[in-house]
Amino acid sequence: MPKKSKSKLLGLTRESFLAFTAALLCRLLFKTLRLEVIDHAEFLNNPPPEPLIMTFWHNRIPAIALGFLRTYHKNRKGVIVLTSPSKDGDILSGVMKHLGMGSVRGSSSRRGSTALRELSAKLEKGYDLAITPDGPRGPKYSLGPGVIFLAQKTGLRIMPLHACYHRAFRFKTWDAFAIPWPFSKITITIDSYVLIDATLTDLEPERLRLEIILKTNAQHADLT
Numbered sequence: 001m002p003k004k005s006k007s008k009l010l011g012l013t014r015e016s017f018l019a020f021t022a023a024l025l026c027r028l029l030f031k032t033l034r035l036e037v038i039d040h041a042e043f044l045n046n047p048p049p050e051p052l053i054m055t056f057w058h059n060r061i062p063a064i065a066l067g068f069l070r071t072y073h074k075n076r077k078g079v080i081v082l083t084s085p086s087k088d089g090d091i092l093s094g095v096m097k098h099l100g101m102g103s104v105r106g107s108s109s110r111r112g113s114t115a116l117r118e119l120s121a122k123l124e125k126g127y128d129l130a131i132t133p134d135g136p137r138g139p140k141y142s143l144g145p146g147v148i149f150l151a152q153k154t155g156l157r158i159m160p161l162h163a164c165y166h167r168a169f170r171f172k173t174w175d176a177f178a179i180p181w182p183f184s185k186i187t188i189t190i191d192s193y194v195l196i197d198a199t200l201t202d203l204e205p206e207r208l209r210l211e212i213i214l215k216t217n218a219q220h221a222d223l224t
Contacts, residue, residue: 019094030066034185037071041190047073051123055147056161057218058135059175063163067186077126080104084136123154138174141218143211148203152196160191162217
């Protein structure tokens with residue numbers, strides 16, 4: 001009789017087990033961290049009534065997922081995260097669920113149009129969206145057009161988020177995915193809102209503008 005893994009015996013898939021473990025470790029880690037929030041948008045004191053499209057780079061997921069949401073306004077309906085329809089996406093989707101967030105599965109190459117429809121439906125219900133525009137495969141700090149298209153289609157504002165790890169371990173992945181050291185400090189910056197003109201037919205200048213906003217802050221933070 002073939003041996004079964006412990007996760008299978010517990011009724012969990014490998015992805016579910018890893019997601020649960022990762023979420024637990026994240027919660028324990030972030031209890032040790034010092035958090036500073038710089039809010040240029042006045043989001044925390046005066047959040048807008050309509051949903052927002054939160055945008056940040058893929059390698060900042062841990063900081064935003066727990067650091068920012070630690071101060072997330074209690075009157076907001078919640079956050080939906082766009083994750084890829086892959087095995088890695090299964091794990092990330094599970095982690096987000098354990099951290100109190102929902103997810104929509106999709107990317108530019110798989111389920112792209114379906115994901116956009118699902119994201120639009122979530123926005124109509126009042127959820128904020130969180131999108132990493134260079135994920136899931138990069139190139140690093142290269143902003144895909146999806147977030148600009150979605151913002152124009154819905155008429156909602158984009159809220160760029162940045163995270164600076166003052167001490168972190170960086171993995172040898174395509175995006176240099178980073179995990180902060182225990183008992184270190186994270187600075188999260190909420191940038192001014194970006195609104196995409198509904199009459200524009202050429203979205204490339206707006207895509208480039210948002211990419212520069214996110215990239216400039218990220219590259220500065222990478223040097224700390």
